[in-house]
Amino acid sequence: MNPSAIKVACTNCNLRELCMPVGLSDQDLLRIEEVVETKRKIKRGAHLFKDGESFNALYAIRTGFFKTCVATEDGREQVTGFQMAGEIMGLDGIVSDHHTCNAVALEDAEVCVMPFDQIEHLSREVKALQHHVHKIMSREIVREHGVMLLLGSMRAEERLAAFLLNLVQRLHARGFSRTELVLRMTREEIGSYLGLKLETVSRTFSKFAEEGSIEVKQRHVQIIDPQALQQIVNAGACA
């Protein structure tokens, strides 16, 4: 058994409303809690799962921050997302019983391990869980539509502005500041996600800072003028 595996209790988890259906009976909640068998700790830089590994479970992030990325044999890499507390990882593995991307912790992290056969079993009995699983997958599909829009039709400044706004919005939903954030990823990782080179990311940060929209000190970013950023995102479409 994994030495970093720990028993878990959804009942007291403050992320419950993020990863669990709402309005469950106490009884159903307890049954789901049995599915969420263990926690697993992941050190910064370590993989939660790797491309090619067999798929067994979905993972709900309790603490920490992850990136997921796909890679081709010939060395191309693309960050497909950044995940934070309450978000679910591993959905890519269902179709082929093998993971098709890598999940890497960008800071020390803890995830809840949810064996997928148990999820399927229980969601045949608990309607709310079933629908919740469907919603989670649908949400991921819709999120990726948004990324495709970003990659396919936005320019560098628009991409970075949209990225920053998305990040703070998600952080704010978790109780953090809506104006201040600490980036857990490198410029290169941001660039990969946004389809830009790290130099372009860096330059664009500097440009936003010059314009007074943000303040940047390495990975600490302060959003000074969120509306200016929003403006940048919307303005581009007027072409």
Next chain:
Amino acid sequence: MNPSAIKVACTNCNLRELCMPVGLSDQDLLRIEEVVETKRKIKRGAHLFKDGESFNALYAIRTGFFKTCVATEDGREQVTGFQMAGEIMGLDGIVSDHHTCNAVALEDAEVCVMPFDQIEHLSREVKALQHHVHKIMSREIVREHGVMLLLGSMRAEERLAAFLLNLVQRLHARGFSRTELVLRMTREEIGSYLGLKLETVSRTFSKFAEEGSIEVKQRHVQIIDPQALQQIVNAGACA
């Protein structure tokens, strides 16, 4: 009732193995057939569903060809995919009970309408159906990862080559030629999907034709040298 609604029979459908789980008992198959209540005909240019409409059903394409696209209020548009016979549309609508993209027929089409509440109901009882639904959603997530890789890290030629190879591969799986295809979409729609302008798409077609990899007559494309196209896709990663 929709005048173009027609009773359907999965049992004889030659696309069954594409949209249905395999190894079903005759009994289960009949039950699923009840879920697939009706067909619906869509004229070229008409919407199957629109962004904002309430979500009721998933759609399996019987004949015809679709595009799905997202749009922002401010006029930006992005084609998120092209769908052909046997593929499932509408997954985007599950999360919010409303569709978040547009599905437009690029040629006269017929789809099977599968009310989602019935799918959920039945997949609580038929394990194979449940898993099949999960796989379909996971497959879409993985597909979109591929598009993100394409948009985020490939150059124009690589994108178009990958696009063509993907199209013929899917067509071939449906019994069509693996070297000849008729594009059902405009250069502009290809461009939107690939994050390029229509002029770039056109120029790149011409370039491939000059190099002898393909022959292009408007929307008729003949793949002369598939390996050359594959080469182009792989080569780019060596940077």
Next chain:
DNA sequence: CGACACCTTGAAGAGGTTCAAGAAATGTGG
């Protein structure tokens, strides 16, 4: 404290876009 990873900035260059014009195909109505 030193090695290493990460970030910033500049200058030159390439790839893709934009603007523009014309050609080919498609659809429409008489």
Next chain:
DNA sequence: CCACATTTCTTGAACCTCTTCAAGGTGTCG
């Protein structure tokens, strides 16, 4: 069935954004 309007496609030339290459600075961790 043909003429005309419209849409779609191709191609050229100038331009612009982002990349590439390069160097130096900053921060971090053992």
